[in-house]
Amino acid sequence: MMLHLTLTVSLAHYLVLSAILFGIGLFGVLVKKNAIAVLICIELMLNAVNINLIAFSKYVTPGDFIGQIFAIFVITVAAAEVGVGLAIIIAIYRNRLSVNLDDFDWLKW
């Protein structure tokens, strides 16, 4: 195992952190009943991806900034997505008076 609690932090540390954060976000997406909570956890996953991108940018291609630019776009898209997602949830709430994902089972038809 390359990674142990060293004082010198390298790429692998960031990647593992990103993996853990992604996992937590995934767990939230799968187990929460409130639709808004799921939206929040999707944000966590996207942020984990951002950490990954920026870590790669620093350690693998520092001069190109490609990771950071990619991360900017990810943030853009995530923000747009939260907006639209909330609008949808509000629209659903207006019709069904609930944001409990257990009640939204129309995918089976």
Next chain:
Amino acid sequence: MVEFAMQHAWLVPLLPALSFVIIVLLTRPWQKLSALVSITGMISSCVIAALAAYGVFTNHALTEKPLVYAARWFSLGLPGAPDLQINVGVQLDPTSAMMIFMVSLVASLIQIYSVGYMEGDPGFSVFFSYLSLFASSMLLLVISSNLLQMFVAWELVGLCSYLLIGFYTHKISAREAAKKAFVTCRVADFGLLLGLLALQIVFGTLDMVELSEKVHHFEEYTTMGIMTLIAVLVFLGPIGKSGQFPLHVWLPDAMEGPTPVSALIHAATMVVAGVYLVGRTMFLFSEVPAAMELIAVTGAFTALFAATIALTQREIKRILAYSTVSQLGYMMLALGVGSLTASMFHLWTHAFFKALMFLAAGSVLHALHHKADVWEMGGLLKKMPITGGTFVVGGLAIAGIPPFAGFWSKDEILLMAYNSGHYVLFAMAALTAFMTAFYMWRLIFLAFFGDEKPENHPHESPWTMTMPLVVLAVMATIGGLVGTPWTPWDMNWANWIWFHEAHHGEPNYMIMIGSVVLAASGIFLAYQLYCVDKTKARAHALADKYRALHTLSFNKFYIDEIYLWFNHSIIDGAAKLFFMFDIYIMDGIIINGIAAVTRLFGEGARVSQTGRLQNYALVFFLGVLAVAVILAFTDPSSAGLMLGGVK
């Protein structure tokens, strides 16, 4: 002329068939015209047959080697087996020549009779068309050179019998009787067909001349066991068609048809088709001793059995029907003990005297407006002299009083049975002879002698009906003279129609005198019981004394009831069993079971369709993991690529 007739013998069955077609298509609305067409066809056929027969009976060579005119009918090329080739043709030898002459003659006379009998019936033309069709099929059957062609004609004859028995379509009993006849014969014909198929498979041919040569040394083709099976199967056909026990049940019911039909079909011609078939295929049966025994025993038993039933019957045509069954038994017995000569001779004489008696009975029915119970008749001889006189001639013939025809033929059969060592069968035949004389003269005394009943107003029938009676009476008188032991050998029956060898037997005076004594005693007993005693008190007392036997005999030994019980309990029971199987096991377990299993799987799988996003997402990620794990074991580099990192 004779040469023409012999070379064109195929015209004999063709002409009645032509008249059938003409009547059906053209002349149906005109009754007399149809009758004329039919009778013309029949008589011209008779003339040609007579000429051909004359030609045959002057040419000795034909007894050894028959004259065959054949053409190919069809042939099938079969893969992996010899080609099947079926011919159609006519075979002229003494037996077939005798038959075509007899059949066409009797058919002509009966058609003339029908002009008077069926007068006023709305189906007059149709009746004649059926008669012509029947005559054509019977002649075809008799003259066939090939067993398959004979089978086709056999079935055609059965069809005509069905049509003619059920001619009075308004009577339920007639329709039922027609069905019974057809179905009973169908059961028998199944065996016959199997036998013919077996013959084709084993010997490769159904042509009678070829087959007789091949069967003579059958060991090269097959075993005795198979031959026995084939013989028994082929014999099944005649059991049905010729009314042997146990398939005799249709013949008495067939009396529902008009009397000319009974005379033609169920006395003279169709029912003898079975006997004729066995006679033609003697080359097969003579090789299988077990089959010969079977034929002889069946024949003797049938003769005795039918005679015991005829003793107590009341309807005039029923008595004659059971008499026919009994005489057919005689013919089979003769074949079974190995004498083609005696059998064909009895066939010949029986045709004349039985047709005669049926036609006379028809004349009586016509006069009494279809009242059939002999106990209600009496003293008819005075008002109907020709009918009564000819019936008496027939009665003498069947009883076996010389010099009438029946004596010579019946005596020949008794002689053959005795000479071949079948003493038990001989005794049965002798007892039957006694009974035959008794019941026939019981009929004659009850119907024609004694006091007239006041409610009957009989009158003699028109000349169209009495002329055939007279002709047949003449034939019944002299027809047997061709076969006496004292007939010149050139003209003697035994010289022409034989199997294996022509046998000029010494007259056995013991048997001759014995049979005459039996016949005379039978007539005398009937005379005592039914003629001398005006009130028939002794007859009734005798019947009361043996009440159980009388009931048994009167009810035909309950054979019909037994068959019905068999059908209802066993066949319907088996059908019910299969029905239950179908409903509960096939439908219930298998079909519904498969459906239930499918439904089970469906409902099980339906649970996974929750419609909830998070459930689907979970399964999605499980899938990704599964793919990664699988790839990790098979292709680690791509697993690494999927989950993050390059090695």
Next chain:
Amino acid sequence: MGLIESIDWTAIAFYVLAAHIIVAALLVVCLRNIVHSVLWLAVCFVAMAGLFLTLNADFLAAVQVMVYAGAVCIMVVFGIMLIRRTDMGHTNLFNGQTKIAGGVVALVIVLCGALSARTQWVLSTDKVPDKTVENIATLLLSKYVVPFEVAALLLLVALIGAIILAKEVTDDAASDSDR
């Protein structure tokens, strides 16, 4: 003197910030009150901004705080406000597949983490250039101008879409759509 230089402050910063991130994320997921979850989400975002700083991505740290912690969290709070429930304490419960999901997630983390840790990365020895903003700006408007414009368009579309989706349905609009 030597002590301060000898300590690897970057490493300590990383571990502290990482701990904050992970704890905050766990709290986001596990708390029952949705408003509390959003609060801890904001904490997580700010900690992530700090992490970006350790990665020499200062512009992105600022963007992270502005967009995520500032705008996204507020939007979410607004959304929660519109989805008002009387009992806020039980608004964020777990559903039925917690245990299985826990197993799956653990497996994912282990696999991803292990694989990324064991990979021999081809690291570069260069340092990140100092002028991050200028470099990013130059790249955005030259080499990546098309994605840039498309992203702008995307935001416009999302804006319009969100407005239409969340619009209040009035009576004539309802009868309109009922056809």
